Structures are given as structure tokens and as C-alpha cells.
Amino acid sequence: MSQILPFTEANTRRVSSLFRQAMRTAFDHALRFDLYRQATQDIRAQFEANREVSDPEELERIIGATRAKLREWKHPDPYIPPCRPGGTKYQRNIPVAREPLVPGDW
Structure with a gap:
């Protein structure tokens, strides 16, 4: 893998x-919002702590460690929004309304 210099658009992505x-x-791991909020604050703090890293080798090491941590913490049954592929409502056929949507004689 080629190194991407810090502070570039590719690295930002x-x-x-x-x-x-x-x-x-x-x-995926949070069962309560307050626990999720605390986890997001901790994650943000970890990312902010490495914000000014300018050494490309150190940057690659940190990114590799982050990817490994994400693989380790990957949830076996992640949350999928209902209407997204794999969700409970994905591609459900809703019957077309046969009566007027607005009642009344116009």
C-alpha cells in the first residue's frame, strides 16, 4: 500500500x-443512548488526540491499529435501518390506495 501524506484530501477521506x-x-453495541453518547465522545477524543500527526509512517501505524480495533469490535448482528437492503421493510410492496386520498366531493 502506498503511503498517503498527512493533511491531504485523500488522507482526510x-x-x-x-x-x-x-x-x-x-x-451497534450501545443499548442505551447515554452509553452511546459516552462512547462517541471517547471515540472523538481518540481521533482528536492524533489530529496533528504529521509523520507518514506513524500515521499508517495509527490507521492500521484503528482498522484492527474496528475488526475486533465488529458487531455480529449490526443495526440495519428498516428500509435499507437487509432491513425488515426492504422492498415491501405496499398496496396502492384505491379510494381518494382526500375525502370529499370536489
């Missing part, structure tokens, strides 16, 4: 993607 994955993983 990689770190943003990891951050979103961490937030989703925290949501």
Missing part, C-alpha cells in the same frame, strides 16, 4: 471513513 465506521460500531 480515509480518516473520516474510519471515524464513521467507529461511530456505527459504537451504535
Whole structure:
């Protein structure tokens, strides 16, 4: 894998993607909102602590460690929004209404 220099748009995208994955993983594990909120604050603090890393090798090491941690914490049954592929309502056929949507004689 080629190194991506810090403070570039490509690196920003990689770190943003990891951050979103961490937030989703925290949501999958949280049973209560207050626990989820605390987990998101902890994750944000960890990302902020490494915000100013400018050494490309150190950056690659941190990103690799973050990916490994995400694999370790991956939930076996993640939350899937109902209307997304794999959700409980995905591609349900809702019958078409046969009566007027607005009652009355117009």
C-alpha cells in the first residue's frame, strides 16, 4: 500500500471513513443512548488526540491499529435501518390506495 501524506484530501477521506465506521460500531453495541453518547465522545477524543500527526509512517501505524480495533469490535448482528437492503421493510410492496386520498366531493 502506498503511503498517503498527512493533511491531504485523500488522507482526510480515509480518516473520516474510519471515524464513521467507529461511530456505527459504537451504535451497534450501545443499548442505551447515554452509553452511546459516552462512547462517541471517547471515540472523538481518540481521533482528536492524533489530529496533528504529521509523520507518514506513524500515521499508517495509527490507521492500521484503528482498522484492527474496528475488526475486533465488529458487531455480529449490526443495526440495519428498516428500509435499507437487509432491513425488515426492504422492498415491501405496499398496496396502492384505491379510494381518494382526500375525502370529499370536489
